[in-house]
Amino acid sequence: MFKANSFVDVLKHLAVMAAIVAVLVIGFFYVYLPTTTNHGETISVPRIEGMQLADAEELLEDQNLRYFINDSTYKQDQKPFEILTQDPAPGAKVKENRKIYISINMKNPPMIKMPNLIDGSVKNAELILKSYELKKGEITYVPDLQENAVLKQFVNGKEVKPGGLVPKGAVVDLHVGNGLGNTEFEVPEVIGMPVDEASVLLVGQGLQIGNIIYVQGSNEPTGTVLKQRPFAEVGAKIRVGEFVDLWVAGEEPIQGIE
CATH class of the missing domain: 3.30.10.20 (Trypsin Inhibitor V; Chain A)
Structure with missing residues:
Protein backbone atom coordinates (compact mmCIF):
# COMPACT_ATOMS: atom_id res chain seq x y z
CA MET A 1 0.00 0.00 0.00
CA PHE A 2 1.33 3.41 -1.03
CA LYS A 3 1.99 5.82 1.77
CA ALA A 4 2.05 9.50 0.98
CA ASN A 5 4.37 11.47 3.25
CA SER A 6 4.07 14.68 1.28
CA PHE A 7 2.09 16.41 -1.43
CA VAL A 8 4.75 15.40 -3.97
CA ASP A 9 4.20 11.75 -3.11
CA VAL A 10 0.46 12.19 -3.72
CA LEU A 11 1.17 13.62 -7.15
CA LYS A 12 3.53 10.72 -7.91
CA HIS A 13 0.85 8.20 -6.89
CA LEU A 14 -1.78 9.92 -9.05
CA ALA A 15 0.61 9.94 -12.02
CA VAL A 16 1.26 6.22 -11.62
CA MET A 17 -2.48 5.50 -11.47
CA ALA A 18 -3.14 7.65 -14.55
CA ALA A 19 -0.44 5.80 -16.45
CA ILE A 20 -1.94 2.46 -15.50
CA VAL A 21 -5.42 3.58 -16.63
CA ALA A 22 -3.99 4.92 -19.91
CA VAL A 23 -2.25 1.63 -20.59
CA LEU A 24 -5.46 -0.29 -19.91
CA VAL A 25 -7.54 1.98 -22.18
CA ILE A 26 -5.01 1.86 -25.01
CA GLY A 27 -4.67 -1.90 -24.65
CA PHE A 28 -8.46 -2.44 -24.72
CA PHE A 29 -9.34 -0.18 -27.66
CA TYR A 30 -6.26 -0.54 -29.82
CA VAL A 31 -5.09 -4.10 -29.08
CA TYR A 32 -7.90 -6.25 -27.62
CA LEU A 33 -10.87 -4.98 -29.69
CA PRO A 34 -9.08 -5.03 -33.08
CA THR A 35 -7.93 -8.61 -32.52
CA THR A 36 -11.37 -9.85 -31.40
CA THR A 37 -13.58 -7.94 -33.86
CA ASN A 38 -11.30 -7.81 -36.93
CA HIS A 39 -11.33 -4.02 -36.71
CA GLY A 40 -10.96 -2.44 -40.14
CA GLU A 41 -11.60 -5.73 -41.97
CA THR A 42 -14.74 -5.82 -44.16
CA ILE A 43 -16.41 -8.25 -46.55
CA SER A 44 -18.01 -7.34 -49.86
CA VAL A 45 -21.60 -8.64 -49.90
CA PRO A 46 -22.05 -11.11 -52.80
CA ARG A 47 -25.00 -10.97 -55.19
CA ILE A 48 -27.44 -13.67 -54.12
CA GLU A 49 -30.59 -12.33 -55.84
CA GLY A 50 -31.80 -14.93 -58.32
CA MET A 51 -29.99 -17.77 -56.54
CA GLN A 52 -31.63 -20.77 -54.93
CA LEU A 53 -31.75 -20.50 -51.15
CA ALA A 54 -29.56 -23.57 -50.59
CA ASP A 55 -26.84 -22.26 -52.92
CA ALA A 56 -26.96 -18.78 -51.36
CA GLU A 57 -26.72 -20.25 -47.86
CA GLU A 58 -23.55 -22.13 -48.81
CA LEU A 59 -22.00 -19.03 -50.42
CA LEU A 60 -22.75 -16.82 -47.42
CA GLU A 61 -21.39 -19.42 -45.01
CA ASP A 62 -18.12 -19.55 -46.96
CA GLN A 63 -17.78 -15.78 -46.53
CA ASN A 64 -18.68 -15.81 -42.83
CA LEU A 65 -22.05 -14.14 -43.40
CA ARG A 66 -25.55 -15.11 -42.27
CA TYR A 67 -29.04 -14.63 -43.72
CA PHE A 68 -32.51 -13.96 -42.38
CA ILE A 69 -35.76 -14.43 -44.36
CA ASN A 70 -37.86 -11.34 -43.62
CA ASP A 71 -40.43 -11.73 -46.42
CA SER A 72 -41.84 -14.20 -48.93
CA THR A 73 -44.15 -13.88 -51.89
CA TYR A 74 -45.28 -15.89 -54.91
CA LYS A 75 -44.24 -15.24 -58.49
CA GLN A 76 -45.43 -17.84 -60.98
CA ASP A 77 -42.64 -17.09 -63.49
CA GLN A 78 -39.84 -17.71 -60.96
CA LYS A 79 -38.61 -20.88 -59.27
CA PRO A 80 -39.62 -21.90 -55.74
CA PHE A 81 -37.16 -20.72 -53.04
CA GLU A 82 -35.50 -18.31 -55.45
CA ILE A 83 -34.14 -15.22 -53.69
CA LEU A 84 -36.03 -12.12 -54.86
CA THR A 85 -34.36 -9.31 -52.89
CA GLN A 86 -31.44 -8.81 -50.52
CA ASP A 87 -30.35 -6.16 -48.03
CA PRO A 88 -27.56 -4.96 -47.89
CA ALA A 89 -27.20 -4.69 -51.64
CA PRO A 90 -24.49 -6.56 -53.57
CA GLY A 91 -21.08 -4.94 -53.17
CA ALA A 92 -21.83 -3.32 -49.80
CA LYS A 93 -19.00 -3.54 -47.24
CA VAL A 94 -19.93 -5.32 -44.00
CA LYS A 95 -18.27 -7.01 -41.04
CA GLU A 96 -17.96 -10.76 -40.63
CA ASN A 97 -21.03 -12.55 -39.31
CA ARG A 98 -23.29 -9.78 -40.65
CA LYS A 99 -26.90 -10.83 -41.26
CA ILE A 100 -28.20 -10.45 -44.85
CA TYR A 101 -31.98 -9.92 -45.02
CA ILE A 102 -33.65 -11.66 -47.95
CA SER A 103 -37.09 -12.33 -49.46
CA ILE A 104 -37.80 -15.59 -51.27
CA ASN A 105 -40.32 -16.98 -53.74
CA MET A 106 -42.84 -19.34 -52.15
CA LYS A 107 -43.17 -22.93 -53.36
CA ASN A 108 -46.98 -22.89 -53.40
CA PRO A 109 -49.20 -19.95 -54.34
CA PRO A 110 -51.29 -18.41 -51.56
CA ASN A 178 -73.79 -14.35 -76.99
CA GLY A 179 -76.80 -11.99 -76.96
CA LEU A 180 -79.03 -14.46 -78.79
CA GLY A 181 -80.71 -16.35 -76.01
CA ASN A 182 -81.62 -20.00 -75.98
CA THR A 183 -85.30 -19.81 -76.92
CA GLU A 184 -86.16 -20.91 -80.44
CA PHE A 185 -89.41 -20.13 -82.27
CA GLU A 186 -90.77 -20.36 -85.80
CA VAL A 187 -89.48 -17.83 -88.30
CA PRO A 188 -92.22 -15.20 -88.78
CA GLU A 189 -93.57 -14.71 -92.32
CA VAL A 190 -93.29 -11.07 -93.50
CA ILE A 191 -93.34 -11.50 -97.31
CA GLY A 192 -96.02 -9.29 -98.85
CA MET A 193 -96.02 -6.85 -95.93
CA PRO A 194 -94.87 -3.21 -96.13
CA VAL A 195 -91.26 -3.01 -94.96
CA ASP A 196 -92.08 -0.70 -92.04
CA GLU A 197 -94.76 -3.06 -90.72
CA ALA A 198 -92.47 -6.06 -91.23
CA SER A 199 -89.71 -4.29 -89.27
CA VAL A 200 -92.06 -3.56 -86.37
CA LEU A 201 -93.21 -7.20 -86.31
CA LEU A 202 -89.67 -8.61 -86.37
CA VAL A 203 -88.28 -6.24 -83.74
CA GLY A 204 -91.31 -6.88 -81.55
CA GLN A 205 -90.40 -10.57 -81.48
CA GLY A 206 -86.86 -9.83 -80.35
CA LEU A 207 -85.24 -10.13 -83.79
CA GLN A 208 -82.97 -7.67 -85.54
CA ILE A 209 -83.27 -6.23 -89.05
CA GLY A 210 -80.25 -7.23 -91.08
CA ASN A 211 -79.59 -6.12 -94.65
CA ILE A 212 -82.40 -4.48 -96.66
CA ILE A 213 -81.89 -5.03 -100.39
CA TYR A 214 -84.06 -2.97 -102.77
CA VAL A 215 -85.23 -4.65 -105.97
CA GLN A 216 -86.40 -2.64 -109.00
CA GLY A 217 -88.78 -3.87 -111.69
CA SER A 218 -91.16 -5.73 -109.38
CA ASN A 219 -94.90 -5.69 -109.96
CA GLU A 220 -95.44 -5.31 -106.22
CA PRO A 221 -96.06 -1.87 -104.69
CA THR A 222 -92.96 0.05 -103.63
CA GLY A 223 -91.84 -0.87 -100.12
CA THR A 224 -93.34 -4.38 -100.21
CA VAL A 225 -91.22 -7.21 -98.80
CA LEU A 226 -90.49 -9.64 -101.66
CA LYS A 227 -88.16 -12.06 -99.92
CA GLN A 228 -86.70 -12.76 -96.52
CA ARG A 229 -83.84 -14.73 -95.05
CA PRO A 230 -84.08 -16.95 -93.10
CA PHE A 231 -87.08 -18.32 -94.94
CA ALA A 232 -90.39 -18.94 -93.17
CA GLU A 233 -90.40 -22.61 -94.07
CA VAL A 234 -92.21 -25.32 -92.17
CA GLY A 235 -90.10 -26.25 -89.16
CA ALA A 236 -87.66 -23.35 -89.60
CA LYS A 237 -86.52 -21.97 -86.23
CA ILE A 238 -84.86 -18.74 -85.14
CA ARG A 239 -83.50 -17.41 -81.84
CA VAL A 240 -84.08 -14.09 -80.13
CA GLY A 241 -81.50 -11.54 -81.24
CA GLU A 242 -80.76 -13.08 -84.63
CA PHE A 243 -80.89 -11.07 -87.87
CA VAL A 244 -83.46 -11.21 -90.67
CA ASP A 245 -82.49 -9.90 -94.11
CA LEU A 246 -85.23 -8.40 -96.31
CA TRP A 247 -85.61 -7.84 -100.06
CA VAL A 248 -87.94 -4.90 -100.77
CA ALA A 249 -89.62 -3.67 -103.99
CA GLY A 250 -88.62 -0.25 -105.34
CA GLU A 251 -85.62 2.04 -105.18
CA GLU A 252 -83.61 2.64 -102.04
CA PRO A 253 -84.81 5.84 -100.36
CA ILE A 254 -82.38 8.76 -100.39
CA GLN A 255 -81.33 9.60 -96.87
CA GLY A 256 -82.80 12.83 -95.54
CA ILE A 257 -85.68 12.97 -98.08
CA GLU A 258 -89.16 12.04 -96.91
Missing part, protein backbone atom coordinates in the same frame (compact mmCIF):
# COMPACT_ATOMS: atom_id res chain seq x y z
CA MET A 111 -55.05 -18.82 -51.71
CA ILE A 112 -57.08 -15.70 -52.47
CA LYS A 113 -60.79 -14.96 -52.74
CA MET A 114 -62.30 -15.20 -56.21
CA PRO A 115 -63.57 -11.78 -57.36
CA ASN A 116 -67.11 -11.30 -58.66
CA LEU A 117 -67.05 -11.16 -62.47
CA ILE A 118 -70.70 -12.15 -62.98
CA ASP A 119 -72.84 -9.81 -65.14
CA GLY A 120 -69.84 -7.63 -65.98
CA SER A 121 -68.30 -7.29 -69.43
CA VAL A 122 -65.34 -9.35 -70.61
CA LYS A 123 -63.18 -6.21 -70.66
CA ASN A 124 -64.09 -5.42 -67.07
CA ALA A 125 -63.37 -9.03 -66.08
CA GLU A 126 -59.89 -8.76 -67.61
CA LEU A 127 -59.10 -5.66 -65.54
CA ILE A 128 -60.36 -7.24 -62.31
CA LEU A 129 -58.45 -10.48 -62.90
CA LYS A 130 -55.25 -8.54 -63.52
CA SER A 131 -55.67 -6.56 -60.30
CA TYR A 132 -56.04 -9.86 -58.38
CA GLU A 133 -53.01 -11.36 -60.19
CA LEU A 134 -55.23 -13.95 -61.87
CA LYS A 135 -55.15 -14.83 -65.57
CA LYS A 136 -57.95 -14.81 -68.15
CA GLY A 137 -58.36 -18.20 -69.74
CA GLU A 138 -60.72 -19.54 -72.39
CA ILE A 139 -63.89 -17.63 -73.24
CA THR A 140 -66.89 -19.76 -74.22
CA TYR A 141 -69.93 -18.02 -75.68
CA VAL A 142 -73.23 -19.54 -74.65
CA PRO A 143 -76.83 -18.69 -75.60
CA ASP A 144 -78.03 -15.82 -73.43
CA LEU A 145 -79.67 -12.44 -74.03
CA GLN A 146 -76.90 -10.69 -72.06
CA GLU A 147 -74.47 -10.06 -74.88
CA ASN A 148 -70.79 -10.09 -73.84
CA ALA A 149 -71.76 -10.46 -70.16
CA VAL A 150 -69.92 -12.94 -67.92
CA LEU A 151 -72.34 -15.66 -66.78
CA LYS A 152 -70.06 -18.15 -65.02
CA GLN A 153 -66.42 -18.39 -63.96
CA PHE A 154 -64.32 -21.57 -63.80
CA VAL A 155 -60.92 -22.67 -62.47
CA ASN A 156 -59.56 -26.05 -63.57
CA GLY A 157 -62.94 -26.93 -65.06
CA LYS A 158 -64.88 -26.29 -61.85
CA GLU A 159 -67.26 -23.37 -61.39
CA VAL A 160 -66.09 -20.97 -58.72
CA LYS A 161 -68.53 -18.64 -57.02
CA PRO A 162 -67.46 -15.12 -55.99
CA GLY A 163 -65.60 -15.33 -52.68
CA GLY A 164 -64.45 -18.91 -53.21
CA LEU A 165 -60.74 -19.61 -52.63
CA VAL A 166 -58.47 -20.03 -55.65
CA PRO A 167 -54.66 -20.13 -55.99
CA LYS A 168 -53.01 -16.82 -56.78
CA GLY A 169 -52.05 -16.79 -60.47
CA ALA A 170 -54.80 -19.26 -61.42
CA VAL A 171 -56.27 -19.27 -64.93
CA VAL A 172 -59.96 -18.32 -64.95
CA ASP A 173 -62.18 -19.52 -67.82
CA LEU A 174 -65.37 -17.59 -68.56
CA HIS A 175 -68.80 -18.39 -69.95
CA VAL A 176 -70.10 -15.31 -71.75
CA GLY A 177 -73.53 -14.53 -73.20
